Amino acid sequence: MKTNKKRALAMLLALVMLFSLALTGCGGETAQKDGEQSSTGKTTLNILMEDVPDTSCVTALLDQFEAETGIKVNVESVNYSSMHEKILTQMLSSTNSYDIIVVDCYWVGEFAAAGWMAPLDSYIEESGFDTSVYIDSMMDMVGQVDGTTYMLPFYNYMLSLVYRTDVWEEQGLEIPDNMEDYVEACKQITANTSGSMAGAVMQGLRPDPIAMEWCNYLFSCGGDFYDENGNNIINNEAGVKALELYVDNMTNSAPAGAAGFGFDEAFNVMAQGNAASYVTYNWMLPRLENTDESSVAGLCDITPMPGGVSLNAGWGWAIPHNAADKDASWKFLQWVESFDVCKARAIAGGSPTRSDVMSDAEVLEACPYLETVKTIMEDSKMIPIMEDAPQLIEVLGRELSEAVAGAKTPQEALDTLAKEMANMK
Amino acid sequence: MKSIHKHSGDSSIRTARRKDFLLFMLPSLIALMLVLAIPLAYSLITSFFDTNLKYQGLGEFRGLQNYIEVLKDTYFTESVLTTLKFTVCVVVLEFVVGLVIALLLNNIYKARNFFFTIIIVPMMITPIAVGLIWRLLLHSDLGIVNYLLSLIGISGKAWLADSSLALGTVMFIDIWQNVPYMVLVILAGLVTLPTEPYEAAAIDGASRTQSFFRLTVPMMMPTFSVVLLLRSITALKTYDLIFVLTRGGPGTTTEVISYHIYQQAFRYLEIGKASAMSYLLLLLIVPIAFLFIRISRSRTT
Numbered sequence: 001m002k003t004n005k006k007r008a009l010a011m012l013l014a015l016v017m018l019f020s021l022a023l024t025g026c027g028g029e030t031a032q033k034d035g036e037q038s039s040t041g042k043t044t045l046n047i048l049m050e051d052v053p054d055t056s057c058v059t060a061l062l063d064q065f066e067a068e069t070g071i072k073v074n075v076e077s078v079n080y081s082s083m084h085e086k087i088l089t090q091m092l093s094s095t096n097s098y099d100i101i102v103v104d105c106y107w108v109g110e111f112a113a114a115g116w117m118a119p120l121d122s123y124i125e126e127s128g129f130d131t132s133v134y135i136d137s138m139m140d141m142v143g144q145v146d147g148t149t150y151m152l153p154f155y156n157y158m159l160s161l162v163y164r165t166d167v168w169e170e171q172g173l174e175i176p177d178n179m180e181d182y183v184e185a186c187k188q189i190t191a192n193t194s195g196s197m198a199g200a201v202m203q204g205l206r207p208d209p210i211a212m213e214w215c216n217y218l219f220s221c222g223g224d225f226y227d228e229n230g231n232n233i234i235n236n237e238a239g240v241k242a243l244e245l246y247v248d249n250m251t252n253s254a255p256a257g258a259a260g261f262g263f264d265e266a267f268n269v270m271a272q273g274n275a276a277s278y279v280t281y282n283w284m285l286p287r288l289e290n291t292d293e294s295s296v297a298g299l300c301d302i303t304p305m306p307g308g309v310s311l312n313a314g315w316g317w318a319i320p321h322n323a324a325d326k327d328a329s330w331k332f333l334q335w336v337e338s339f340d341v342c343k344a345r346a347i348a349g350g351s352p353t354r355s356d357v358m359s360d361a362e363v364l365e366a367c368p369y370l371e372t373v374k375t376i377m378e379d380s381k382m383i384p385i386m387e388d389a390p391q392l393i394e395v396l397g398r399e400l401s402e403a404v405a406g407a408k409t410p411q412e413a414l415d416t417l418a419k420e421m422a423n424m425k
Numbered sequence: 426m427k428s429i430h431k432h433s434g435d436s437s438i439r440t441a442r443r444k445d446f447l448l449f450m451l452p453s454l455i456a457l458m459l460v461l462a463i464p465l466a467y468s469l470i471t472s473f474f475d476t477n478l479k480y481q482g483l484g485e486f487r488g489l490q491n492y493i494e495v496l497k498d499t500y501f502t503e504s505v506l507t508t509l510k511f512t513v514c515v516v517v518l519e520f521v522v523g524l525v526i527a528l529l530l531n532n533i534y535k536a537r538n539f540f541f542t543i544i545i546v547p548m549m550i551t552p553i554a555v556g557l558i559w560r561l562l563l564h565s566d567l568g569i570v571n572y573l574l575s576l577i578g579i580s581g582k583a584w585l586a587d588s589s590l591a592l593g594t595v596m597f598i599d600i601w602q603n604v605p606y607m608v609l610v611i612l613a614g615l616v617t618l619p620t621e622p623y624e625a626a627a628i629d630g631a632s633r634t635q636s637f638f639r640l641t642v643p644m645m646m647p648t649f650s651v652v653l654l655l656r657s658i659t660a661l662k663t664y665d666l667i668f669v670l671t672r673g674g675p676g677t678t679t680e681v682i683s684y685h686i687y688q689q690a691f692r693y694l695e696i697g698k699a700s701a702m703s704y705l706l707l708l709l710i711v712p713i714a715f716l717f718i719r720i721s722r723s724r725t726t
Binding site for chain 1: 478479480500560563564565566567581582583584585586587588591668671672673674675676677678688691692693694
């Protein structure tokens with residue numbers, strides 16, 4: 001009898017252990033449900049965002065949203081490189097721990113094909129939200145896909161040329177109107193200063209930093225991924241020229257380690273006053289003007305790419321298809337994209353997507369460079385919206401890096417890319 | 426088994442005990458099944474299908490097509506070679522450096538714990554943090570390494586951006602991080618060695634080198650083989666350092682198998698192909714694991 005009792009006790013203990021194991025496995029879900037109230041909807045919203053200035057502009061205003069609606073917002077801001085995986089795993093489970101996500105423009109095709117974003121049209125209609133205030137190119141990129149609105153454009157990160165006005169003047173140089181002369185000028189600056197001032201700082205890290213930067217060279221040299229008939233033209237003469245110039249600039253005017261720089265490292269070189277120009281995201285300019293972060297405040301300006309065509313890019317707000325309380329999520333989207341909030345974000349250094357914010361007098365007074373940004377945007381191009389765009393960026397980054405490392409000629413690298421692009425959709 | 430058949434009374438007790446034993450094993454067995462066997466089996470299945478995370482279900486059956494495509498992919502075969510090169514270099518160097526440090530530590534008695542604590546620190550840091558710290562230190566323009574080199578008149582290099590240096594730099598950082606592991610295990614082995622053979626050897630007039638090669642090495646052989654095999658397995662799977670330091674670049678000079686699999690699975694979402702690659706990586710690891718099990722078994726018996 002005694003042994004039987006012992007055995008029963010042991011069994012019970014084993015069951016308890018097993019059960020507690022199962023409980024820890026579900027821990028995430030139970031914790032998540034804490035924020036919910038059955039009658040009034042979710043009182044806590046979780047958002048996954050990238051650790052960039054535009055995110056700080058939003059987090060600074062969150063108390064206001066909580067005061068207005070009683071809904072608390074947790075922003076999880078992470079490094080870009082881990083975002084895609086984090087979103088991915090949440091999309092595949094039955095419930096999503098994020099109520100709102102931000103979507104990079106080259107994920108749009110993939111997310112739409114997979115059905116990971118909830119359509120917003122009914123919410124827009126019901127609440128009378130006006131989407132016509134957005135700049136068209138933003139709405140085409142991070143708003144609608146094939147006529148359905150999945151996102152509200154959050155911020156734009158169009159790239160262009162940021163340069164040191166004082167250095168170019170000292171050197172007696174002007175920003176040229178074509179890429180060939182620009183690369184020559186950069187090389188000249190590096191040579192004149194025997195390397196202490198790099199003509200250009202560049203971001204050659206695989207995959208997105210190098211891919212994003214080079215697209216500006218590509219578009220400004222007259223190249224593109226596809227022509228208007230959908231034919232792949234990435235390895236045509238203009239494309240090869242663009243890559244030759246890129247490699248030339250990387251080898252002969254950029255700092256030695258630039259082939260491995262991500263955008264933070266390149267930014268630091270610029271902010272320390274060791275580079276004369278930098279093809280970068282337009283929101284880098286307010287960072288360079290910030291004396292806490294930069295020793296070159298007041299000496300930088302943004303200008304169209306030599307050759308005139310920039311890479312346009314941006315992020316959109318979206319509600320995951322498996323979000324717990326989409327009404328609450330929409331409430332936040334409506335607030336964060338309202339005119340007043342967008343204006344406050346822009347004045348704090350955010351990069352607007354609404355044309356009414358971009359032409360607002362107060363905003364322009366605080367950020368006069370937005371005038372230039374707006375004109376650059378008019379002639380800009382974007383990475384094609386396609387299902388396999390993340391793969392395109394990955395392969396593009398690898399092949400560009402191969403060319404920079406000298407393992408392939410520009411022609412060979414782009415031929416490989418063209419071959420792999422044939423299998424992408 | 427024989428003894429059980431002879432004494433049937435005994436055997437019933439034994440089977441009862443075995444049942445108890447099973448009962449206690451069951452919870453952990455179930456847990457192990459859930460987290461190990463099922464995912465393994467599932468990924469084996471997906472490796473024969475055109476599975477893509479974008480779409481529901483397994484997708485089209487492809488037979489061995491995934492494996493064929495993977496083996497034809499020159500970037501994959503290149504990454505296998507890079508991984509092997511990386512593994513051999515770091516494991517050998519880590520072993521040699523670790524052995525030297527362990528021998529030194531074993532022969533000092535003052536402040537041994539002090540030195541041991543300092544040496545063990547890199548092992549405590551997660552590889553991601555190690556990568557980030559070294560990225561900052563090695564920044565070609567603003568990093569402290571090139572600055573210090575410039576003070577003694579050496580011009581700094583682009584440690585992570587130069588295609589001829591990048592793999593070596595990654596190896597160095599890996600060695601920096603993993604030598605402590607070698608030291609830890611080898612020192613633990615050295616401490617347990619009996620002292621009598623050394624005393625006898627000293628009386629017989631053996632030199633220190635002789636007693637090292639004739640006594641230490643043979644007695645330490647089981648420890649050496651275990652530590653080498655375990656480290657080889659983890660080195661073959663290296664991923665985090667590469668992800669933080671180079672992303673496989675410049676070009677494809679530091680692209681290891683695990684990074685290649687990560688790209689396939691989490692960038693392209695092609696789980697079918699990624700599973701096939703993982704199973705090919707498993708083919709590399711399994712023989713080492715079997716060798717490890719055989720050696721650790723022969724050691725206990």
